[in-house]
Amino acid sequence: MENIKIQGTEDTPKVILDKDNEIMEISGRSLPEDVASFYDPVLTWLEEYSQNPNKKTIFNFKLVYFNTASSKLLLDILMKLEEIHEAGNDVLIRWHFPEDDEDMEEAGEEYADIVDVPFEQVSYSL
Amino acid sequence: MDNKKDVKGFLEFVYEFYKSMKAHEITLVYEGEITHQITKAFTSLTESNMAKEDEPGAVQRKVFHVMVECLQNISKHADDFTSSDFLFSGRGIFLVSKGDNEYSVTTGNAVDNDRIEELTTMLETINKMDKDELKGLYKRQMKEGRLSDKGGAGLGFIDIKRKTGKELEYHFLPISNDTSFFLLTSTISRDD
Numbered sequence: 001m002e003n004i005k006i007q008g009t010e011d012t013p014k015v016i017l018d019k020d021n022e023i024m025e026i027s028g029r030s031l032p033e034d035v036a037s038f039y040d041p042v043l044t045w046l047e048e049y050s051q052n053p054n055k056k057t058i059f060n061f062k063l064v065y066f067n068t069a070s071s072k073l074l075l076d077i078l079m080k081l082e083e084i085h086e087a088g089n090d091v092l093i094r095w096h097f098p099e100d101d102e103d104m105e106e107a108g109e110e111y112a113d114i115v116d117v118p119f120e121q122v123s124y125s126l
Numbered sequence: 127m128d129n130k131k132d133v134k135g136f137l138e139f140v141y142e143f144y145k146s147m148k149a150h151e152i153t154l155v156y157e158g159e160i161t162h163q164i165t166k167a168f169t170s171l172t173e174s175n176m177a178k179e180d181e182p183g184a185v186q187r188k189v190f191h192v193m194v195e196c197l198q199n200i201s202k203h204a205d206d207f208t209s210s211d212f213l214f215s216g217r218g219i220f221l222v223s224k225g226d227n228e229y230s231v232t233t234g235n236a237v238d239n240d241r242i243e244e245l246t247t248m249l250e251t252i253n254k255m256d257k258d259e260l261k262g263l264y265k266r267q268m269k270e271g272r273l274s275d276k277g278g279a280g281l282g283f284i285d286i287k288r289k290t291g292k293e294l295e296y297h298f299l300p301i302s303n304d305t306s307f308f309l310l311t312s313t314i315s316r317d318d
Contacts, residue, residue, distance in 0.1 A: 033162035068281035
């Protein structure tokens with residue numbers, strides 16, 4: 001399947017979805033003008049990926065900022081990953097947050113509460 | 127302004143306006159249509175000012191969050207407005223002020239009077255909630271809420287209260303029989 005590679009901008013995150021090289025990542029800032037249309041290709045890609053996923057899926061979130069509208073779409077992505085996990089596949093979410101950013105750390109904890117999928121919190125220094 | 131006296135009067139007004147801004151410690155004020163471009167411009171301007179002044183990272187992030195949610199509230203809701211008074215439609219006022227102890231972000235936009243009750247109930251509910259209740263509400267709304275046509279998730283006010291830890295102050299002032307001006311101000315402590 002085709003890879004997705006979107007360069008990050010000041011208001012949209014960098015997105016890499018590469019099945020063959022097992023790289024899945026959303027990073028940077030997310031406050032797109034139209035959240036639904038920005039994340040639509042990501043959800044479509046995951047839908048297709050879920051038909052025939054890799055043995056192990058590691059999905060990295062490394063966001064420094066996201067607005068409330070994006071938070072809803074991030075949950076949609078996580079729920080897709082949950083489906084893949086529920087279908088009996090190995091899935092791991094890695095939630096990266098700047099070490100001094102409690103809100104971003106807490107956002108990860110909240111998502112981990114909502115979706116039933118292995119979740120790992122990873123702190124990093126900027 | 128067709129004569130010197132009017133020009134002078136106007137310039138005097140500008141000076142009064144300037145003094146009044148200084149007195150209220152207003153660092154940014156805008157009236158007009160709030161677009162995504164405006165949102166990006168204001169947040170990056172405020173961000174670079176805060177960075178220049180070595181504002182702590184946590185404060186910078188909170189101000190950024192609150193600004194984005196407030197601006198998006200106006201851009202997504204100001205044109206819900208059904209009045210024929212185009213003076214107010216799709217527009218609003220946005221201002222940021224910076225005091226010794228806190229930043230405040232204030233918005234004002236026209237709303238139909240029949241939305242006042244709904245807004246008041248929502249804001250009162252959020253204001254009364256403690257940290258855990260807000261967290262529960264945010265999670266529930268994120269899971270069950272639907273994105274509106276304009277991309278609003280109904281999470282903005284909850285997020286502002288969570289990020290600032292302070293009540294959202296608001297006020298409605300009558301414009302006409304059908305419409306009111308809705309003012310909302312959020313404060314972010316600089317002592318964090």
